[in-house]
Amino acid sequence: MSKRLPSNFKRKHAATLIALSLGLTSQAAFSQETPQPEEDELVEQILITASKRSTGLQETPIAVSVTSGEAIEQTQVLDIQDMQALVPTLRVTPLQRSTNTNFSIRGFGNGTNNTGIEPSVGVFIDGVYRSRAAAQIGDLPRVQQVEVLSGPQSTLFGKNASAGVISIRTDAPSFTQEGKVTLGVGNYNQRLLRGYYTNGITDELAFSISGGINKRDGYTDSVVDGVDELNNRDRWNVRGQALYEPTSDVKLRFIADYSEIDERCCTVADFINGPTTGVVRALGGTVLDTDDPFAYESALNFNPNNQVEDGGVSLQLDVDFETFSFTSISAYRNNKSNYFADVDYTSLDILSEEGHTDIDTFTQEFRLTSIEVTTN
Template sequence: MHLKNPLAMAVGIIAAAGHITQVHAQDNPGQSTQVGMLEEVLVTAERRPADLQSTPIAVTALSQAALTENDILDVTDMSGFVPNLMVTGQEEQSDIKIYIRGVGTNNPTETGDQGVGVYVDGVYAARAQGALALMYDLENVQVLRGPQGTLFGRNNTGGALLLQTVKPGHEFEGNFQTTYGSYNRQQVSGAVTLPVLDNLSFRVAGYSDQDDGWVNAISEDPRGSEHNFSGLSTGRTANVGLKLNNTDVRSARITGLWDATDSLSWTVSYETFTDNGNNGILLNPVLVEQDNFDSFIDSPVSLELQSDVWRSTVNFDISDNLNLQYIAGISDLHREQVVDQDGGITSRFQEGRTEYQDSTAESHEIKLQNIEGEVIDWVIGAYYFEEETSIRFDFDGQGSWLQGGNTFIQPARGTESGAAYAQATWHLTDQFSITGGVRYTDDLKYDRGGRNIQDCENEFIRPTLGGENLSVFEDFLNNTTGGEGADGLDDYTGRERTRGQCAATLRNDVESEDDQLTYLARASYDWDDSMVYASVSTGYRAGVIQDGGQATNPESSTSYEVGYKYQTGSFRLNTAAFFMEYDDLIRSGFDEDLNQIVNSNVAGAEISGVEAELTWMIGSGGQLDISGGYLNAEYTDYVVDGAGYGTNLTPIIGPDGEPTGFYDLAGNKLPQSPEFNLNTTLRWDFETAIGLITPRVNVRYVDETFFRDQNENGAPINNIINDEEQTGFYWGNPAGQDAYTKVNLGLTLDPGDSWSVDVFVNNATDEMTKSSASVDNNTAAGFPGRYAPPRTYGVRVNASF
């Protein structure tokens, strides 16, 4: 697609939007006394508070009230509520994968970074697992769409999520919330502000949410008894007492605010978060279609995850028009996890274990800006980030790449990143402004002492499966130099090395450095109740390191965007159209020669689309919210050596007229990039004798979504049920999700006495939707997948004081 097409489309949208809003304003003169009025929405998309309607960026802001009403508990629940935002998780790594306008990553491991940054009070959330359960006691959540390559910290090729927590005030106040619902859900949260001195106050907030899960652990293997378990005769026990796809999270946060002087303040917070839920359970689509959510679990599945984060902001007004901020964060994440990777569906026993993951990170940012300029608003800053992860992951089972056990021990995988940035907006007239910004980033990624240990003679690693403790099979190479030790003894255990048992087959030591200059150029024009803007911006995501001491180049994106914003007292309309060039995409594939997954810069893409968000206060009690997007995200250059499982790819023919074994994916859709998405909510306030009653209905539509680059149109069926091999061919989207519509319902009673009751039904139509798939042993309804919850209901009580 050429640039002129989306820009022409954008001009048409803006012209139409302007006409619509002008007609609306003319048809409703003086109606502000008859209808509800929209409140001002403050956002920090440009690193300073500003009205949403005067911010020339495609940004959506959700208040805590909106999050609570829509039962958005964590980042994963936001999918579908924001135009062109897709979020998947939690899954095998207790991770989240965020995609905005088709840009994101499916690599949540210690080697990768999100293409969409998550920031809490300005501090970058380094590990995806640590950003799951932060949706409580917030001022708002802001979703910035498009590359954010100048003002925000790291790797924001697709956009950024900004979470702003509630800060302590100077008066005693608080709130409380409790929910009871399906599957014995019991949720409690609350917060209180405690003034200590005139210039010192604290806020304490907490959150707890547990349920029994909606997947049933069964004792009888639905595959039968004849399939191959690699001679495994011990260690397999059906775990029937487990809670599966359950919620079990707790979090607490304490925030202190000290106004040392009229010009100097310090905000510091400590937050802890634990997650013990067993999510990401693989289910058979055939059974899911029958409302059967059974799973045969023969691994000791469990999750122990804890995250502790310190955040600090020192704010100093040097003068009446000059402000200095120092923003710092320190985080520590520990995770231990066992995942049943076959779920009683695939024909091979597979078990993955994160024996330990310890990730520590810290960031520092100094930002200097003017407070309010009549002619120019400017900001300059410097940023530093470092992270290091120690992790050991074990795999026992069968697969195309392994028969037996394998372990990956990475004692020190890390990142060091430094950046300097500057951005300024010149107000050339009262209506017309131009903005320019630039950022220089230097990233270092490393692996020090990482080893892949294999060649275990098809033996398993977990002792209860017949393996031995891995301390016997530690690194059989010198851990400092990677060479053979002179004494013939293992460096860790002091025991004699024995080839033919588990040996270090790959040394992963590597250092890779990238640097990039990213920029922003933008013009905006305001008139009456409207604003129009046009911008070009770039984004950058650092390359990834990988096993075998290899590294990729970085990804980069260039985005062209035009937008229009309009608001009267009761009506708001924001639209945007964009075109993005996405280069050097990092994709993963299995290398048979190396016998491992490898990452490479192998693809290019073009992404275009439009977005719109409308809020309309109707009459004296109604409110209609509509948001949606159109997305055309396609590969322009991507050659692979496998057609996948479908029949839709044409092989590349060589000069001799024979197939080369390669396939061109140009024209295929990017994963997690549905063409259309729409979210609509209607609520209406009714005054009654017992208080304000507000029914609401929310409808979300998401178009067909592919999870794999091949966009398969089908796959052979090779599943096993009761010892019978299932055969045939499934036509459709086996490794993806068909288009779907979900409906949420709610009814709130507010007597006006600082408390309210909310009754809700989520997914009222009981639509079962996949968030990801495992491309192994296809069924008559597609590949086994991980699903979002079925219909759930509950009652919530809110109180404030």
């Protein structure tokens, strides 16, 4: 057998991206006089929710890496796979299929190739657990902050997050009218369109709508006639939210989202030809040159298609009392995936794999959090 490197090893990215953003903001005028902070006053503090409450980063006894939404936008991070460029301890590795993307923190992470088990690195988006890798790899929504927690987090997060947690928080709807559209083009014929709009309907109710399309040609050429370029991008998503605040102590947030992925993934690269190489050649098959394992060529005899449909709804209720706060997060999600893969990784029609998964997930979280009360 031949030893092969995964397709993302020293992977080419559509790194050249030219984006044009058009923004809309409507808000009340602020005073031109800005109070100057005192010398001993902390001007900016990073707040995180790693301990299920809003605390300062330095006050939280957890190994956590925090990435702001501004940093994600400036570095053109489009999905969780690109997050590893900003978080050194995070590794995102696509294996045989898009749905088999492995997340590891500090080198620990499993559960990718077995659909029947949950991964050891838990992914939470707005407090909602994503139980399978296929439900995690869509484009990032309108992100406020991403926290990567290292080490076991099963106690606080209630899942088998023995290797760590990726917690993503998105912006809630704003009562001030805002909007933004981003158009981008890049190498490998990349076309990117993203945008959002948010506004208040009444003094108590606000909404937001966002969506995006991300398409790009593949960067791995096929040496077999009739097979297209592999490792392309073809995905889109839409997300709607409603925020209801009847009083200053009660907040209700509803989120509905849907996304689709239809891509040709994944190719591999030969770096050692084993004893079966002669058999493949004798049968008329093509064997790739091992002198350049990063030539980005593929000898698959058909397109390995990956199709993922993911969607769900969630409802979060926050009620603040005098000495504690109550939070309820109810969520239902559905994830469907189809794949057709050439698992012999040669130009011969020897072995293929086809599969279909349909996973429904319902989660319910009730949380009571004490509030620190200070008296003079």
